[in-house]
Amino acid sequence: xxxALATRFQADRDLVVESGFxxxxxxxxxxxxxxxxxxxxxxxxxxxxxxxxxxxxxxxISGDKTHDDVxxxxxxxxxxxxxxxxxxGSRDGxxxxxxxxxxxxxxxxxxxxxxxxxxxxx
Amino acid sequence: xxxxxxNDPVPDLDEFRLRRFVDRMIDEGEVDVxxxxxxxxxxxxxxxxxxxxxxxxxxxxxxxxxxxxxTGGRTRMAMAFGVGPAELLAEVNRRLAEPQNVIELDxxxxxxxxxxxxxxxxxxxxxxxxxxxxxxGAPYIxxxxxxxxxxxTGWTNTGARRLMLRGKTETGIDLVAxxxxxxxxxxxASRGERLPIAFTVGxxxxxxxxxxxxxxxxxxPLVAQLRGATLPVVKCVTNDIRVPADAxxxxxxxxxERGHVEPEGPYGEFLxxxxxxxxxxxxxxxxxxxxxxxxxxxxxxxxxxxxxxDTTQLNAIRAEVTVWRSADGCAGTGRRQxxxxxxxxxxRACVAASTHAGRGTQRHRRSYGLAGQFQACFRGRSRHRHxxxxxxxxxxxxxxxx
Numbered sequence: 045x046x047x048a049l050a051t052r053f054q055a056d057r058d059l060v061v062e063s064g065f066x067x068x069x070x071x072x073x074x075x076x077x078x079x080x081x082x083x084x085x086x087x088x089x090x091x092x093x094x095x096x097x098x099x100x101x102x103x104x105i106s107g108d109k110t111h112d113d114v115x116x117x118x119x120x121x122x123x124x125x126x127x128x129x130x131x132x133g134s135r136d137g138x139x140x141x142x143x144x145x146x147x148x149x150x151x152x153x154x155x156x157x158x159x160x161x162x163x164x165x166x
Numbered sequence: 167x168x169x170x171x172x173n174d175p176v177p178d179l180d181e182f183r184l185r186r187f188v189d190r191m192i193d194e195g196e197v198d199v200x201x202x203x204x205x206x207x208x209x210x211x212x213x214x215x216x217x218x219x220x221x222x223x224x225x226x227x228x229x230x231x232x233x234x235x236x237t238g239g240r241t242r243m244a245m246a247f248g249v250g251p252a253e254l255l256a257e258v259n260r261r262l263a264e265p266q267n268v269i270e271l272d273x274x275x276x277x278x279x280x281x282x283x284x285x286x287x288x289x290x291x292x293x294x295x296x297x298x299x300x301x302x303g304a305p306y307i308x309x310x311x312x313x314x315x316x317x318x319t320g321w322t323n324t325g326a327r328r329l330m331l332r333g334k335t336e337t338g339i340d341l342v343a344x345x346x347x348x349x350x351x352x353x354x355a356s357r358g359e360r361l362p363i364a365f366t367v368g369x370x371x372x373x374x375x376x377x378x379x380x381x382x383x384x385x386x387p388l389v390a391q392l393r394g395a396t397l398p399v400v401k402c403v404t405n406d407i408r409v410p411a412d413a414x415x416x417x418x419x420x421x422x423e424r425g426h427v428e429p430e431g432p433y434g435e436f437l438x439x440x441x442x443x444x445x446x447x448x449x450x451x452x453x454x455x456x457x458x459x460x461x462x463x464x465x466x467x468x469x470x471x472x473x474x475x476d477t478t479q480l481n482a483i484r485a486e487v488t489v490w491r492s493a494d495g496c497a498g499t500g501r502r503q504x505x506x507x508x509x510x511x512x513x514r515a516c517v518a519a520s521t522h523a524g525r526g527t528q529r530h531r532r533s534y535g536l537a538g539q540f541q542a543c544f545r546g547r548s549r550h551r552h553x554x555x556x557x558x559x560x561x562x563x564x565x566x567x568x
Contacts, residue, residue, distance in 0.1 A: 047472050051437050096442055101299035101434030101468040103210035126300045135205035136226060137305050138291040138331070144304075145333030155429045159303045159443040 048087035060084035096158050109133030114143045115163070122160035176269065177396045179277050179412045182370040185461045187246060188221060188233050196242050197221050203229065206296040206305075214469040230294035234464040237371045238476045243483065246371035247394075255486045258375070258392070262487070266390035268397045268408075276400035276411035278366075283454045284403060289334045290417070290451055293367075294462050299434030299469075303338070303443065304331045306433065309463035309476075310365040310417065311377040313386075313409050316350050321384035322408065323347055326377040326480075328467075329365070329417075330430050335451045338430030339421065342444050351421055351447060360420040362405035363449065368414025368463040378480045380488070404452040414460040418453040434468035436477035 052058075060083065067080040074080050089098060107130035111117040117131035129137050144161065147153040152164050180186050191197045196218055203224040204212070213220045213234045219242060222232040237243055244251040247258065273279045283289075295305040307329040314323050323346045329337035341348045354361040366373065376389040386408060390397035400411035402418045409416050430446035465476040472478055 047438055051439065096301065096432055096440045099301065099440050100438060101301065101440055103214035103299060103469055105207065105297065105300055124301050125304050126297060126302070129207065129297065135207040137206055137297050138295065141291050141304055141331045141333060145336070148332075155303075155443065157443075158301070159429060159432045 052087045052089060053085055058086035105130055114140055118163045122156055122162040124160055177398055182393055183412050184368045184370055184414050187370055191242055209296040210298045213466050215471045217474050226294050230462055232294050232462045232464055235466040235476055237374050237479050238466050238474050243371055243479055258487055259490060261391050261394045266396060268386050268390050268399055271398050271400050271411045273400060277457050278411055278413045278416050279455050280458045281456045282403055288451050288454055290331060291334055295331055301432050301440060303431050306330050308465040310367050311369055313364045313407050314347060314350060315407055322386040324377045324385040337449045338446050339449045340430055340446055355423050355425045358423050360423050362407060362420050364402050364407045364409050365417040366409055366413035368461050374480055375483060378484045415456040417451055419449055419451040421447045421449055436467050438468055438472045
């Protein structure tokens with residue numbers, strides 16, 4: 045709740061304030077009145093697919109190995125680092141860093157939207 | 167340049183090493199110790215949503231030791247400062263008011279120079295660096311605290327910045343948000359010059375807090391102040407930067423002169439979402455030095471329980487200190503006057519923080535983010551006193567550094 049309030053709420057857009065609600069008269073801030081005010085905080089995010097900047101990070105990666113090496117996996121399509129780890133069955137990741145460095149130094153690696161790695165056409 | 171008093175007695179070089187603090191926290195029941203071997207691919211999930219710090223005894227094929235989430239709890243941060251959670255803010259403020267010395271050691275005397283790797287021996291991918299979030303651009307060194315010298319003042323600046331592995335000697339570094347380091351770097355790059363830089367990895371929680379502070383001062387003495395003790399430093403092997411000599415690891419090198427040219431990110435960020443890919447400078451590693459039994463550190467940034475991450479807890483204390491200090495100039499305000507002002511402003515400005523954090527359980531209040539920490543800082547003080555300071559703080563802006 046604190047987190048949603050801190051990251052999804054703009055006070056000039058998402059605050060709803062209404063007055064004239066029946067309330068418990070025990071609240072001294074009412075100053076003797078029988079009705080009080082209420083505030084609503086709209087902390088919702090849009091439903092459906094979200095942009096990367098609205099995606100909540102997850103820590104786990106999972107899936108079955110589909111390719112023998114990084115080059116084959118990238119030939120098959122652009123991938124995030126985590127997808128590359130899954131595709132080649134890496135439980136470590138650092139060997140992929142070294143392979144990506146080799147490809148980059150050879151001028152064969154680029155990155156596209158959302159940071160996906162992609163092979164440069166030869 | 168920091169005070170350098172060679173005649174001072176050399177401090178205990180293990181008192182503020184991270185491993186000793188970890189051992190203490192194990193005794194206190196604050197650490198989830200993972201004895202079994204674990205793949206680096208599984209390290210992040212073990213820390214996600216875990217209220218405790220996590221010590222991995224055998225991570226990766228090399229069976230490396232990694233400590234994660236060490237500062238990700240209010241209780242642990244308080245113990246790092248030798249007090250209870252309710253006294254933490256007062257203790258930090260007390261230390262900030264008390265000068266401390268910095269003492270420079272010769273390289274052979276510095277624990278972090280017990281092992282020195284340069285030239286072809288430098289390999290960042292030999293460190294136990296793991297992928298932290300599903301969509302991160304690569305594995306990040308996340309507990310890295312940066313140290314640079316501002317050429318205009320001679321002061322050392324320290325901050326907390328993550329390094330995205332790009333290869334054996336290269337990483338990305340996020341220098342998009344305004345900061346002292348960004349300003350220092352951009353001036354260097356505009357002259358076509360590299361900026362020497364060094365990072366400690368594996369540092370006492372006090373050093374981490376010093377790194378996230380935004381105070382316009384020489385920040386080596388600031389590290390000493392937050393430790394509440396003389397700080398032992400050593401000059402780097404491949405540049406002139408002085409770093410804490412009792413760190414677990416130091417990564418030395420430079421940011422190259424090309425500016426913001428290479429894609430860096432995405433990265434699961436401390437607000438609980440991803441930071442997108444940005445154009446950023448490249449860090450080149452020229453040396454890795456470490457203790458013989460060095461303990462690698464990783465920091466939790468994002469995840470399913472944002473209140474139990476290193477960044478949230480560190481930023482919360484930073485925010486409390488900033489609010490507290492900004493109120494100091496208003497000490498002469500009349501009591502009746504501030505009482506009236508405060509009632510109006512607090513109800514408006516702090517309504518969110520007080521209503522939300524006030525409803526949680528004790529644990530929620532303790533562990534949640536900023537709002538919870540503001541609430542925690544209000545409790546247990548006289549009403550007039552805390553309200554005055556809080557309200558004045560909200561209306562005052564301070565110079566940004568860090």
